[in-house]
Amino acid sequence: MNKDHAITLYDLILASGITLSPFVWRVKLAILHKGFKLNAVPTSYMQIKTILDGSHTRLPVIVDGETVVSDSLAIADYLDRAYPDRPSLFRSPGERNFALFLDGWMFQNVVRHWFSCYCLDQVHLSCPEDVEYIRESRERLFLQGRPMEEVVADREQRLMAVRPNLEPLRMLLKDTRWFAGDEPDHIDYLMLSHFLWCASLATFPPLARDDPLFDWINRGFDLFGGIGRDDRLHPLS
């Protein structure tokens, strides 16, 4: 494989073309961390069934030569297994467990609250062919059938109330530059993916301007030529 080796990633996007899915964001970061070129194929929810052999129902999916891999964690494992001589995504099994634990913690304590604040933004920002599906499926699966307009009504107060939940991350980042130590790896990408997802939707910012988390967020958004510095992303404060 030469250094111009590109990996194709089916990217789940909003109407603007920016990536939505946190699971795709982390795979983008992973591919770039391994030093590959990224060949992103913009895909809407409705287009997923049209890609490759038509068997896929979720993204991300990558194609690397003859190899097709789906599921963001399986993709990270594949990249480390197939390319052990390139920078590791997980430097030990303990790091992989950290990433899984943090990811679950982040969904439980932060992301599910943010979702209930930004679900209507997703409807407004989605690709036209996705709008009806997004509204119907999200209200049914995640919002107990409540209309999104009702769910987001008091979001400014609820976003304020979520801020203290991030305190364990602020505490940890007082004494370490990245979650992975001196240099980022997939632990950081996985956490950054949640903030990138949030920035893709947040028409009202979730964080205070002086949140100490921005030291890490800003360094993360600057990675790989500024992956989080896209005009189509919304400010987080």
Next chain:
Amino acid sequence: MNKDHAITLYDLILASGITLSPFVWRVKLAILHKGFKLNAVPTSYMQIKTILDGSHTRLPVIVDGETVVSDSLAIADYLDRAYPDRPSLFRSPGERNFALFLDGWMFQNVVRHWFSCYCLDQVHLSCPEDVEYIRESRERLFLQGRPMEEVVADREQRLMAVRPNLEPLRMLLKDTRWFAGDEPDHIDYLMLSHFLWCASLATFPPLARDDPLFDWINRGFDLFGGIGRDDRLHPLS
């Protein structure tokens, strides 16, 4: 240093002689993991001021040849730094961050609740010279001045209510043998130390008999010749 090299550990004990402090438990496990002999010096709270040069106010403290180190995390870092050729306690900076995050999570979601259920056991089980200090300081610092008898009154119900808080640990341990992967390291010792602390006090068990966590707890308590298989420890279910 030969293989019979022993490290002295000032051990914080209950009247039975069993270790109380989770910070001491994790250092015991760390010293054994590094392959050293453990020279534990039983110490009550009231005796702390009498050890070494009299400057210490907390345990654990270790003495390794000419070197004195206090604070459990500083001790783990010292052991890895001083003995890099012996098995690592933290296999990467990311693992060290995992340990710190999990430890904070465990205190916040589990240990502080357990403490409010077992504080009176600590008074009853403490070394005679510690009893008055333990009751007074704990009620003042951690229990808002409430008498312990009142705090523990409804503990059977509250212990039941804590069990679901452990679910993220059960989820993670479904797919990994240890928190550190295939073999335990300080991430596991740190978590085991909370269960060993609990077992030193729990005159009423905190967990259900069929808790899937026991697969990991039992393997952990069996380490180093059965460090958690001491008759002075209480059953956790």
